Amino acid sequence: MFKEYFNHKKLITFDLDGTTVKSQKVWDLAFREVGKLLSSDPITTGICGNTVAERWKHIFENNSLKNTRPITELVELTQNEFIKNLDKLELTEGFWSFVAELKLLKKLNLALVTNTSRVVTDRVLAHLELKEVFDFVICGNEVKNPKPNPEIYKKTLAHFKLPCKEALAFEDSLTGCISASKAGIKMICVWDEETPKRKFPDEVLEFTGDFTPFPGEMDTTYFEDIKQMAKAQEH
Known part of the structure; x- marks a missing residue:
């Protein structure tokens, strides 16, 4: 169903607070x-x-x-x-299944791109056993201009030597989405159901409550799924 979002992507980025972790x-x-x-x-x-x-x-x-x-x-x-x-922290539902498919099956690079400081981020990653998940971690105190400025995303792209079109970001906040948008990166919003959707940038491809819709659904498009369902009904 979501093939078009992940097609030709080499890097998937995650925000920490509100996206990866319900904090x-x-x-x-x-x-x-x-x-x-x-x-x-x-x-x-x-x-x-x-x-x-x-x-x-x-x-x-x-x-x-x-x-x-x-x-x-x-x-x-x-x-x-x-x-x-x-x-009191909890991972967003579906996270482990999702990153396992991204990392182990699709062999994609994963990055954590967060405004949270390094001292807190490292404690959270250790506590939730996430240190081995991400290939690159960059924190808000490691850039001159944190989100909503795009600097943190531009540094991430530079680290992997990738153009913005080969990255997909997962963000939850308007601040984070604006940052990714200004860096030219399309994103999926882990939506809080409070901020009006109209306020988010056009680069948001999808709004979701968690990661559960994505595992097992990244190899076909919506229309391919419809065709498969139609064929199944014919038989």
């Missing part, structure tokens, strides 16, 4: 816990997909808070709080 609630918990140091009132927790620093800037813009601590300190506290709760 939004854990991040929200971390921000709220650190937020208690600044205010007794609950805080809104910023824009998904942005770096922790950018989310804190957004929080100060949208809450009645006085910035009494350096952003760098808040980032470190938030990351530490997140790491305390790694046991």
Whole structure:
């Protein structure tokens, strides 16, 4: 069914938070816990997909808070709080079956392209036993301009020496999708069912809730599947 998406691709990239791992609630918990140091009132927790620093800037813009601590300190506290709760993380459904087919059967390169910092990313990968999955990992603190800037994707393409047309990205946030789009990469969105689809760039090929639709469905197109079903009904 999804052959046209994966045809002629040599690189599949994954975002971490919200795409590979269902982590939004854990991040929200971390921000709220650190937020208690600044205010007794609950805080809104910023824009998904942005770096922790950018989310804190957004929080100060949208809450009645006085910035009494350096952003760098808040980032470190938030990351530490997140790491305390790694046991609450879950892989997005269908991930293992999907990457097994991509890596073992199709022999594709897999990359993790995330705004999350290296210190947190490495802990998450170790905790969920994902270190051997990805051929390349690049984090938000390893580029000058994180997502939605395309720099992180351009560096990934440069690492594999591939043109953008030979890559396919999996992203969940508007921030991440814009980044991939600006790098010329088409993508599939692991959609949160909240952000309006019309806000996403045209390069989004498909919206999905998880990875379960893809294993075993990457060698035929939708129309080929219809033809096969029609032939089966004739017999």
